[in-house]
Amino acid sequence: MSGVALVILILGFISNVSGALECYFCSGINGCQTGFEDNKTECRTQTSPRCYVARTEVNGHVTNFSRGCYEATQCNFICQWASPGDVTTTMCQECCNTNLCNTGSARGAGTFMTPIIHLLVGGTVMALAMSTATSK
Template identity: 50%
Template sequence: MSRVAFVILVLGFTGNLSVALRCYICGGSNCQTSFEGTDAECTSYTSPRCAVTRYEADGIVTIFHRRCIEASLCADGCEEGDISGVHTKACIDCCDTDLCNTGTLFTPFVLLLIGGTVTAVGISATMSK
């Protein structure tokens, strides 16, 4: 067998051994805290990501979704609007490692608070010198 044919055979064979991304899959009001053991492989996606989505109505979290999603549909962040006088908000966070969609989407706010506190402490320490 020629060397080129062998390389093509090996590359083709190892491509079939890839392991699909695993994500938590659930939806509804208790998906915020009860999602362990609900994972699945994202086999029907070209470039899969795990996602967690939080939906709010008038500031009250109403629904959480954890699922597989195509990478091109991942736009981390929040969208807000008004529907029939109800203020709505939908936030999505995507990740690309097995079972990484465990968050509740409150992390960025906590990091902002921590970052602000560290910055304020640093400024205070600098000014007192």
């Protein structure tokens, strides 16, 4: 084997071993929920990179959507919601650690948990109101 071929073989092996995580990368509503497959990036700046997909909904309507790279410590695998007044905002995030794995919709627990939380909170308030009314 020639010296040049050996160097090329060794460099190819090294680049595969230390290769960066590849993730889909996009932001916004159009072209990020679907049709994102042509937008890819390599996560080279993170120490422990993860691919992510995140979505934000206000009153059940998607207002933001993004895919890209996060540091592992930024990945929470959760949904958070807030209901100030008549506005319900839900933010969900999913992370993964294999190439091009961030294809999901980041609906996560928010789809199911938000109604359950409202039911539990509403049930607790109603139970407290009933116990107060019956104790008078």
